Amino acid sequence: MAVDLAPLDQALESAHLPALIAAMVHLTGDPGWLRPEWRPTYTPLSRGDTGLPPEEEAKIRAAAKVAIENYLTGKVPLARAPSPEVAEKMMSFVAGAEIPEGYGDFLRDELALDGHSSKDPDWKAPELKAAARRLNVLIVGAGMSGLLTAIRLSQAGVPFEIVDKNADVGGTWYENTYPGCRVDSSNHIYSYSFEPNHFWPQHFSTQPVLLDYFRGVAARYGIREKVRFQTTVEEMAWDERRALWRVRLRTPSGVEHLEANAVVTAVGQLNRPRFPDIKGRERFGGVAFHSAEWRHDVDLAGKRVAVIGTGASAYQFAPEIAPKVASLTVFQRTPPWGFPVPHYHEDVPAGMNWLMEHVPYYDKWYRFWMFWMVTDGLLPMVAADPDWRGPPTAVGAANMMFREMIAEAIRAQAPDRPDLVEKVIPSYPPGGKRALLDNGVWMAALKRDNVELVTEPIAEITEAGVVTADGAERTFDVVIYGTGFHASKFLWPMRIKGRGGADLHETWDGDPRAYLGMTTPGFPNLFMIYGPNTNIVVNGSIIFFSECSVRYIVGCLKLLAETGAAAMEPKREVHDAFNAKVDAGNKLMAWGCPQVTSWYKSEKGRVTQNWPFALVDYWRATLAPNPDDFVLEKARVLAE
Secondary structure, eight states, X not given: OOOOOTTXXXXXXXXXXXXXXXXXXXXXXXXXXXXXXXXXXXXXTSSXXXXXXXXXXXXXXXXXXXXXXXXXXXXXXXXXXXXXHHHHHHHHHHHXXXXXXXXXXXXXXXXXXXXXXXXXXXXXXXXXXXXXXXXXXXXXXXXXXXXXXXXXXXXXXXXEEEEXXXXXXXXXXXXXXXXXXXXXXXXXXXXXXXXXXXXXXXXXXBHHHHHHHHHHHHHHTXXXXXXXXXXXXXXXXXXXXXXXXXXXXXXXTEEEEEEESEEEEOOOSSOSBOOOOOTTGGGOOSEEEEGGGOOTTSOOTTOEEEEEOOSHHHHHHHHHHTTTSSEEEEEOXXXXXXXXXXXXXXXXXXXXXXXXXXXXXXXXXXXXXXXXXXXXXXXXXXXXXXXXXXXXXXXSHHHHHHHHHHHHXXXXXXXXXXXXXXXXXXXXXXXXXXXXXXSSXXXXXXXXXXXXXXXXXXXXXXXXXXXXXXXXXXXXXXXXXXXXXXXXXXXXXXXXXXXXXXXXXXXXXXXXXXXXXXXXXXXTTEEESSOTTOBOSSSSOHHHHHHHHHHHXXXXXXXXXXXXXXXEEEOHHHHHHHHHHHHHHHTTBGGGSTTOXXXXXXXXXXXXXXXXXXXXXXXXXXXXXXXXXXXXXXXXXXXX
């Protein structure tokens, strides 16, 4: 079928030129496209500005137009794949810098030019296929990670079933429906590497679009019919004699029981809303709800609304509701850092989507560029210098420079409101808490005549409203809590009993730990996705982490099949050494500095959420399980 070339000129205007040049190497087979004068020089925190002179950009577009027309009209076939040496040069070219030693295999795997990746399950051997059919895996959660696990297990031929507490797939994108809800990673990397979407409407899509994406993936892979919705795991206990998990479920029709050789939890870190411990909270006489449980039946038009909290959710929904309400009072304990991203709410140009759909490999190289820009991303900017003797508002010279860069962007949004600027620029180091993306709408909302930002601490909540520590009382019709989640309560409220009846939550004692964020001694065949210390702060996409984790977990199940073992768990010394390394790494990051408190830390002050190292380190650590890291055990008796 002929392709309409009318959009080509517009598409070339919106193209990311380094990715386009790499695609032209594929199209023509000519590495001469990688000209030194066309190599980009990116500006930090920009939208991918290449630094190329306009006349050179025009030359690139003109030459690319000819090559694309020749290919799409059938005059020239797609050239042979570039050699590994040329592909290496292409990666450095698109990155705008030489790819560091040790990153090549990692980036080639993510780029997957031949359509294959280390994340693809390999269970082709007949004996493995037979062993796979004898397994039975329970997946808890049908969000992004649960669907991913189901897809990979399907590809490996491993039987499974999924339970989810919700009425549909999608996880966080099903639950969070507040106004303005959207992703804060670019969609071209916040999507499965094997399921690209060439038609994202915006660079950072909204909740309905993301939910549709995951619903579509579930449908294409036949996963939805394998999910038991509105079903929760109340308790699971390890049967040591039979080497399996006995699971008690709460379903719409009552209590049921099932058994599984292995359990994969894919329940996320931010899915149990947390309300603040404020005196009198239950006394409020108006409407009150958490942003994660948005009350769409409540009309906010003309209402006096209080928002308690200024985290990621409030940062998104407050600007959305501000024009509709009579008054909006935002109670802030600590301000967030907002990294400047001017195109945060902008549409993806139609021409960009056209290129992704019709020009071979453009989508892969564009995704590669975005992935590279956040591979180590801003990690050096939030690293702590142990010898830093400057103010506690930063953790090193690079962090201080980063701080001033962001602070200046904030000041530029309100040059006439120094009082407001003083309230919204944090006193803690950038990276100390979750950073948000800022395109100016937050400050614009705070500057509205009907919006007030209150930084005085809340003393209590009364039947009529909120009283602050200075004695002032403000009355409201509605109180909305944007106060986050029980992030450190991993796997709560499930009750999990391991060897000897040990309770997982009692074992953790408020300080969750796991080997590679996935396995814990004493709890065989229990695998966690997005477990302790697998959150990322300023580098990468969480989908990348989940893909690495699922690859590793499928590898663990393969190890069981290959060895004939019935159970596996990490050796205590391996688990402890890993966690000691992670703890040492987190102490050298802004989020680990002692002057900062955040949901990244447990009630004991330890960073339980974040991965402090580069993405390549997690990729390499999760390529495949090392049998020497685990205790492998045969079943004591045959299944009854």
